[in-house]
Amino acid sequence: MSRIALILVCLALASPALAQQRLQVVTTTTDLRSLTEAVGGNRVAVTSLVPPNFDAEEYQPRPQDVLRLKDARLVVRVGLDYDLWLDRLLAQTGRPEIDRGGPAYVDASFAIAALELRGMSVGPGDGHAHGSGNPHYWLDPGNAEIVTGTIVEALARIDPAGASVYEANRAAFVAKLASKLAGWQARLAPLKAFPLVAYHNSWPYFARRFRLDFAGFIETKPGVPPSPSHLAGIIEMMRARGVRFVVREPHEPDRDVAFVASKAGATVVTLAASVGALPNAVDYISLFDANVDALTKASAAR
Known part of the structure; x- marks a missing residue:
C-alpha cells in the first residue's frame, strides 16, 4: 500500500472518532445552526x-426530536415565543441542564432589541404568538454579532479548552459579515423609494437594516389567512402608494400573493426568511446574498 493510500485509510478510520468527539449541539432553526457552525x-x-x-x-x-435532545450538549433556540413547541420537547427529555435556565440552554434572543413589542393574546384562530416582539431578528445581519457572542459564551462554558478557537472563529465571521454588509446596503439603496407588501410579517428587522418600507401584509394577523375584504383593502393601498413588489416566502401560499400582485400591477419576489429556504441560501451569509440578488433583479426588471 502506498503512503498516500495509507494516510487516506487512517483518515477514514479516524473520521467517526472525530465526529463522536465533537460537541453535539441542537438548534431549533437552520439559521441558528449556521451561526453555531460559524x-x-x-x-x-x-x-x-x-x-x-x-x-x-x-x-x-x-419523536426523533426528543432523541436528538437527549444527546445534546447544548440547545440553542430563537426565543421571543417563536419556537414555543421546544418547551414540550425539553420537558420530555428529563434533562434539567438543557431546560430553561440550565447551563446548556441558550436563548439566542438574549440582548436583542426586539421590534414591535406589544401585548397580544393568542387563542384559537389568532395565529402566531408575536406578543413578545417580532421574533425574526436574525434577518438583520447586525444582530448576528450579538447572537454569535451569546453562542461563544455558551460553548466556552461547556468546552473551556475550545474558548480561544470559538472567539477566533467568531471574529473571522463577524469581519466577513461586516465586509458583505456595505455591499448589500449599496445594492438595496435604490429600493428605498419603493414600498413593498409581504405575505407574512417576517421583515421588520431586514427593513430597518436596509431602510426598506413594508407598507402592509397580506395576512390579517401573523398566521391568519386574509379575508376578501382585507385583500381588497391591500389592493387599494397598493394602487394608492404605487407598491411594485409583493414578497412571499417559498412555503407560503401563492394564490393570494399572485392575486393582489396581478390586481395592483406588482411583481412577486420570493425571498428566504431562513437558511435553506431557497437553493442558493445555503448558510447565513448566502441567505442575504440570495435575498439581495432577488430584490435587485426584480427592481432592474421593472
Whole structure:
C-alpha cells in the first residue's frame, strides 16, 4: 500500500472518532445552526430540529426530536415565543441542564432589541404568538454579532479548552459579515423609494437594516389567512402608494400573493426568511446574498 493510500485509510478510520468527539449541539432553526457552525467550526456537530424551508412557527415536533435532545450538549433556540413547541420537547427529555435556565440552554434572543413589542393574546384562530416582539431578528445581519457572542459564551462554558478557537472563529465571521454588509446596503439603496407588501410579517428587522418600507401584509394577523375584504383593502393601498413588489416566502401560499400582485400591477419576489429556504441560501451569509440578488433583479426588471 502506498503512503498516500495509507494516510487516506487512517483518515477514514479516524473520521467517526472525530465526529463522536465533537460537541453535539441542537438548534431549533437552520439559521441558528449556521451561526453555531460559524462559531464552533470543527469542534461542533450541529442539528436543526426544523428542516429547511419549513415554517418554524407552525412546526410539529417529531419523536426523533426528543432523541436528538437527549444527546445534546447544548440547545440553542430563537426565543421571543417563536419556537414555543421546544418547551414540550425539553420537558420530555428529563434533562434539567438543557431546560430553561440550565447551563446548556441558550436563548439566542438574549440582548436583542426586539421590534414591535406589544401585548397580544393568542387563542384559537389568532395565529402566531408575536406578543413578545417580532421574533425574526436574525434577518438583520447586525444582530448576528450579538447572537454569535451569546453562542461563544455558551460553548466556552461547556468546552473551556475550545474558548480561544470559538472567539477566533467568531471574529473571522463577524469581519466577513461586516465586509458583505456595505455591499448589500449599496445594492438595496435604490429600493428605498419603493414600498413593498409581504405575505407574512417576517421583515421588520431586514427593513430597518436596509431602510426598506413594508407598507402592509397580506395576512390579517401573523398566521391568519386574509379575508376578501382585507385583500381588497391591500389592493387599494397598493394602487394608492404605487407598491411594485409583493414578497412571499417559498412555503407560503401563492394564490393570494399572485392575486393582489396581478390586481395592483406588482411583481412577486420570493425571498428566504431562513437558511435553506431557497437553493442558493445555503448558510447565513448566502441567505442575504440570495435575498439581495432577488430584490435587485426584480427592481432592474421593472
